[in-house]
Structure formats: C-alpha cells, structure tokens
Amino acid sequence: MKTIHFTSIKNLIIGVFFILVATTSTFAASSDSEEEEFDVTNMIMHHIKDAHDFHIMDWNGHAVSIPLPVILWTENGLVTFMSSEFHHDDIGSVVVERNGQKFVKFHEEIYYASEGPNADGSYVTMNADAHPQNAHPMNFSITKLVFSMFLSILLLLWIFGLSARRYDADGVPKGIAKFTEPLIVFIRDEVAIPNIGEKNYRKFMPFLLTLFFFIWINNVMGLVPFFPFSANLSGNIAFTGVLAIITFVITTVNGNKDYWKHIFWMPGVPVPMKLFLAPIEFIGIFIKPISLMIRLFANITAGHIIVLSLISLIFIAKTAWISPASVFFAVFISLIEVLVVAIQAYIFTMLSALYIGSAMEEHEH
Amino acid sequence: MSLALIQDVASYVPFAAIGAGLAAIGAGIGIGRIGGSAMDAIARQPEMQGKIQSSAIVLIAFVEAVALFAVVVSLIAK
Numbered sequence: 001m002k003t004i005h006f007t008s009i010k011n012l013i014i015g016v017f018f019i020l021v022a023t024t025s026t027f028a029a030s031s032d033s034e035e036e037e038f039d040v041t042n043m044i045m046h047h048i049k050d051a052h053d054f055h056i057m058d059w060n061g062h063a064v065s066i067p068l069p070v071i072l073w074t075e076n077g078l079v080t081f082m083s084s085e086f087h088h089d090d091i092g093s094v095v096v097e098r099n100g101q102k103f104v105k106f107h108e109e110i111y112y113a114s115e116g117p118n119a120d121g122s123y124v125t126m127n128a129d130a131h132p133q134n135a136h137p138m139n140f141s142i143t144k145l146v147f148s149m150f151l152s153i154l155l156l157l158w159i160f161g162l163s164a165r166r167y168d169a170d171g172v173p174k175g176i177a178k179f180t181e182p183l184i185v186f187i188r189d190e191v192a193i194p195n196i197g198e199k200n201y202r203k204f205m206p207f208l209l210t211l212f213f214f215i216w217i218n219n220v221m222g223l224v225p226f227f228p229f230s231a232n233l234s235g236n237i238a239f240t241g242v243l244a245i246i247t248f249v250i251t252t253v254n255g256n257k258d259y260w261k262h263i264f265w266m267p268g269v270p271v272p273m274k275l276f277l278a279p280i281e282f283i284g285i286f287i288k289p290i291s292l293m294i295r296l297f298a299n300i301t302a303g304h305i306i307v308l309s310l311i312s313l314i315f316i317a318k319t320a321w322i323s324p325a326s327v328f329f330a331v332f333i334s335l336i337e338v339l340v341v342a343i344q345a346y347i348f349t350m351l352s353a354l355y356i357g358s359a360m361e362e363h364e365h
Numbered sequence: 366m367s368l369a370l371i372q373d374v375a376s377y378v379p380f381a382a383i384g385a386g387l388a389a390i391g392a393g394i395g396i397g398r399i400g401g402s403a404m405d406a407i408a409r410q411p412e413m414q415g416k417i418q419s420s421a422i423v424l425i426a427f428v429e430a431v432a433l434f435a436v437v438v439s440l441i442a443k
Binding site for chain 2: 294295297298299301302339340343344346347350
C-alpha cells in the first residue's frame, strides 16, 4: 500500500516536470524563429470545424497531417484525388486539375477555380461580404469527421461483436460483455420501458441502443486528444441534426390516433383554446427534434472550446509558467466532460424514447 | 440615424459576451436551486440519495443546455 502511494506521487512529479520541460522547450523553439501572433479564436474554430485532412501537429512551422480522399461529383462526372494535392493550402491559391476541371480549396470548401488569381493570389472570386462566388461541385469527400465516424462504427462493431461472443453456455457474460451488458440493461430498464411502455418497447430497443452507444463513443473519441480521435463529430450540427431527424421520423410514423388528436384537437379544453393550442402543438412537433439537435451540438462544441481555451491560456499569457494552472484546469474540465458526454448520450436517448412513447401512448377518456 | 447610433454602440460594447454572461447567471441560479433542493431532499431522506443524485444530475444537464443555447447564439451573433 505504502509503495503504491509513493510511486503514484513520484509519477505525478515526473509528469508535471515533463509537462513543464515540454512547454518550455516548445516555447524556446517558437520564439527563436519569429514572433507570430497566436490567433486563439482561429485555432479553436479551425479545430471544431470539419477538414479535408487530419491535422496532427505543426513541426518547425510545417503542418503534419494525414491526407484524406476527396470525392467530388462534378459536371463531368466523378473526380477523386487525395487532399494532399492542395499542399495544406486553405485560401484557394493551389489549383488541382482533373478531367479538364480546376478545383481550389477555400476555408475547407472545394470550389471550381476562377479564370485567374485575384489580388491575394487566390483563385476564388469574392463578393462584397468576402464570401466566395464560385460554383462548387457536390462534395462526398471522406473528411475528418466522416473518417472519425467510420472509425467509431468499426469500434462499435468490434466491441459488440466481441461481447456477443463472450457468453458461455449458461448465458453468463464474460470479458467485455460484463461491461456492455449492464449498459444495455440500463437502457432497457431505465429508458425504454418507463418511457415507451412494456407493450411496445421491444421494437425500439435497437434504435435506442444504437443511438446511445453511437453518440457516447463519438463523444468520448472527441475527448481523446491525439491522432485517430479528437475530431469534433458530435459537435457537428449536421451529425446531431441527422440523428434528430431519425427520431422525428420514427416519432411521426409511429404516432397513433390519440397523438394526432392531442396535437390538432386537444380533448377536454374549450374550443377557443383548442384553436389556440393547435398551432403551438404543431410547432412543438418540430421544436422537439430541433432542441435535441442543438442540445447535443452545443454541449459537445462548448466542451471542446473550453478545453482548447484553457490550453490556449499559455499562448495568450506568453509564458510557460502558467502551464501548470492551465493544464490542471484542462484536466479538471476534461474529467467533467467525461461525465457530461455520458449524460448527453443518455439524455438524447431518453428524450427520443420519451417522444416515441408520447406518440404511442394510449389514453383512457 | 438611430440605426447608425446602434451600430456605433455595438462596435464598442461586446453584446455577445454580455449575453453569454447573462446566460451563465441564469444557469448558475438554476443549477444552484437544483443542487440546494437535492441537498435538502437527501438530508430528509438519506436512503433516497442515489435516486435524487441521478435525477439532479440529469436536471442540471438540462439547465446547462439552456445556457449553452445562449452561448451558441452569442457565438453566431458575434
């Protein structure tokens, strides 16, 4: 017991020492080259957005990143190439030519290149609001977020494929199934049955379980700060929007007569009130999935922004001596985020179950 | 003229930041009330601690989400 105690303190001291040394040496390196103003907002916004390559780090001023395939459906058909052909350019100055068409990348969007460069050497034509005017092809690229999503799907298939094979002849879970079974039972007993009801819950279990584990694993992968993970997938509004739309479709398709009656002609209230309630209830059908979408998106994006802001404090204060405080708070917030991401996955699942349950509820009056 | 005045004021006053701060105040009051009530409830019925704690955490997540809606609006409006 005593030795364990001492080793953990020793590890802690060594860890803090290495963090200090690492931050100091990076600082020495960067101040040697040139004093460049570090743009925190730009860095954070760049991190939380999607990208065509997976940026790992900067080494001596050069970006080190994994190129990802660009898949475009253009006027002349399918065009594919690797995003490394843009040479990390993001302001539209590098032109890639395929099938007699020219493409440029500007702020992680791919456009058809203009005839000639503008004053900044960029092949995009801007309007008065500094938005590109160029047409763009349909983009089906494997971006950072799509890559991350595929990775999470593979992980889920692996985890659950493994746990399905870990039951012995008596149905007793072994190995990883000991971890997954309580979670599945939790979703069934605490989420599906109370909200949907004993009679109908079975049909929705696959959806609810997929929702919970898919959101959770993507949230957790976003928290891991190194290469194959760290993408802000569940903090992308398109991702959360699609999940919310699926919930919306399932709710609407399964809505019974009572559900629609309670929306358009609420029983038990006077007629003027019915006319007043109908539009509110009708808008409510759409507000529910929208709130699901915004809640998950805002929570996860805010988590990423907070952690990055705390780390950026070092660069804002321009001293390595603030790094212990900065790293401490970043670790603290990361630990809270571990809790938050699980709660958000649970809340998304629970509210989906609640909406589905309310659409299938049978009333006695 | 009044629009120009408003735009002039808006360029000096960080309204987006003030909005985010107001949202934080609201969420703070909400989470504080949930936490306080949960504490009272646990003090009265210590055997219900587990259930009270888990529902309090879920409620806090709801309140927090409202504050984060405001943060997103502030980010967009900036």
